[in-house]
Amino acid sequence: MPAIKKRRVQEENLVATPAKPSEPLDNSDQSPEPEQEDQSQAEKRPKSFSELGVIESLCDACTELGYKAPTPIQEQCIPVALQGRDLIGLAETGSGKTAAFVLPILQNLMENPQSLHSLILAPTRELAQQIAQAVEALGSLISVRCTLLIGGVDMISQSVALGKKPHVVVATPGRLLDHLENTRGFSLRQLKYLVLDEADRLLDLDFGPILDKLLKILPKRTTYLFSATMSSKVESLQRASLSNPVRVSVSDKGQTASTLLQSYLFLPHKYKDIYLIHLLNDRAGQTAIIFTRTVNETQRVSILLRNLGFSAIPIHGQLSQSARLASLNKFRSKSRNLLIATDVAARGLDIPSVDLVINYDLPQDSKTYIHRVGRTARAGRSGHAFSFVTQYDVEVWLRIEEALNKKLDEEKISKEEAMVFAERVSEAQRAAALEMRDFNEKKGSALRKKGGKRGRDNMDEDEG
Structure with a gap:
């Protein structure tokens, strides 16, 4: 925020311009049921x-x-x-x-x-x-x-x-x-x-x-x-x-922004990494949040992408607080253009100018889906959300479409085009598997030191 000349709050003599007077509301009814705000009156x-x-x-x-x-x-x-x-x-x-x-x-x-x-x-x-x-x-x-x-x-x-x-x-x-x-x-x-x-x-x-x-x-x-x-x-x-x-x-249940384009890719589960690399290559330079279901998968996909030369960084509940804030700040400042996340980043965070949301793993319910895709197309901007639907996800995807009350378009990617990346992805997967072994060993050691107990101090970590 630009430097602004500050006027200090003097708690003993602070004076403010009074708010404009409003029509008093009737307080006589002490029923616990809240009043419903009449939106039709606000024509202007x-x-x-x-x-x-x-x-x-x-x-x-x-x-x-x-x-x-x-x-x-x-x-x-x-x-x-x-x-x-x-x-x-x-x-x-x-x-x-x-x-x-x-x-x-x-x-x-x-x-x-x-x-x-x-x-x-x-x-x-x-x-x-x-x-x-x-x-x-x-x-x-x-x-x-x-x-x-x-x-x-x-x-x-x-x-x-x-x-x-x-x-x-x-x-x-x-x-x-x-x-x-x-x-x-x-x-x-x-x-x-x-x-x-x-x-x-x-x-x-x-x-x-x-x-x-x-x-x-x-x-x-x-x-x-x-x-x-x-x-x-x-x-x-x-x-x-x-x-x-x-x-x-002002909440429209089950609604997404009108400026948001939504589509899905139907693909074999074993080729998810390959199709992800094809999609990111196609949209090189754009900022994206890639949502996964577990901490383990968030870490693995982040390592995989970095091994393939992508500027990716993870965020999930098992990172330290300083590491999580560092990830967010690097993504906000665009020093990293791919944020790999659990649902810790699905709601509440205001991250402007996200071009893409990719549901690498589908969420289990429509509410989480709406929160995830709401990370893009914010404040009137346009954005695109892609969802990976494998042979194991069809039922979940149909439930999401039913809740949205519309059928979404399928994004067609030919298998031949995608498989061009198969060899490079396979090498990166092997390297990522070795790094993940070290990550899981460190995580297990940390959990043993904590005694596996989750106290107040880390209740706010949102495991995702």
């Missing part, structure tokens, strides 16, 4: 954040970040949030929901400055880091202090950061509870805002018991819950943690 879409009631300094930060106009989730959530209501936002990743909850929080912070004002919980380390970066960028003009609490990082340095009394804490649940139990002087008794981002994923990762403990500790506060889906677990969490919320939904 706001062209700027100031029209939503966002104050000038935050609008300037949006402009600096290149936010030209509010997205649908932002235009519906921000006015409600500025009225102080609890909020449920249902939207897919890539919809701009981070700014939808960060902007109202920062605006309230300017009007009511205090330390430890807001807590944002996310299921994975990468998503938490991304949210923290958004908080710092949007709050740059008012020097908002934000602390990130995630596993895989030294707790002492995090404790020091907490001692400096940040305004906003972004955390994964396990590491946050560790600090609440062990860091002297750290308390959230004065907390004003709680955000549960990717709530469906938080519960999928078995954070339920930790969330229950946290909700008992936290005081009465304004709560925002954001989720891609409203599952029964999320419904239960909503009833336990929100008071008379407004529900906003």
Whole structure:
């Protein structure tokens, strides 16, 4: 972000331009069922954040970040949030929901400055880091202090950061509870805002018991819950943690971006590597995320591609935190143009300008498929998603097509053209097999040292 002259938050005399007044919403009905936002009333879409009631300094930060106009989730959530209501936002990743909850929080912070004002919980380390970066960028003009609490990082340095009394804490649940139990002087008794981002994923990762403990500790506060889906677990969490919320939904179930081209390749299982090399050769120079089902296969395909001269890098839950962040940063900066990933990269991460998504291994359900292919064709850009369908995947693929409610086009590659690469691929496979033997030996040794136990510190690793 360009250097901006900062105006420091002075907690004793910070003054903000008040938000535009809104029509009060009736709070008399205390039923736990959330109200449904009436989208038909919004005939004219706001062209700027100031029209939503966002104050000038935050609008300037949006402009600096290149936010030209509010997205649908932002235009519906921000006015409600500025009225102080609890909020449920249902939207897919890539919809701009981070700014939808960060902007109202920062605006309230300017009007009511205090330390430890807001807590944002996310299921994975990468998503938490991304949210923290958004908080710092949007709050740059008012020097908002934000602390990130995630596993895989030294707790002492995090404790020091907490001692400096940040305004906003972004955390994964396990590491946050560790600090609440062990860091002297750290308390959230004065907390004003709680955000549960990717709530469906938080519960999928078995954070339920930790969330229950946290909700008992936290005081009465304004709560925002954001989720891609409203599952029964999320419904239960909503009833336990929100008071008379407004529900906003801009999620089209089972839909993918209109600018996304989707096709599949029907091929023999034993030739998957060969067809992958043909496809990547055909589209040399383009950026791609290649999704596999397991950590082992992610590592193997990454090694295979590097042996064949491709600029590939892996990301999965068994890499160290520093290695995972390094992979993401190299891919974002385009020093590597191929990211080989488990579903740790399928949702929540904002990686711009991805040309291709390749489902080397098919996901087991349509929801994961939609999240995977949503890594490309973002923010109005075009993109292409290819899925490898072998003789063993036909049933799964038919289920995905049924959920999408359409038949996708088949990408035809002649076997003769693909088999030109057979000899080179075979040599690279043998070399990759030797490297994988070393990788698995190291992994087994590390697991034995840990005793095979998964504690709070690595619950946020999303094994993929």
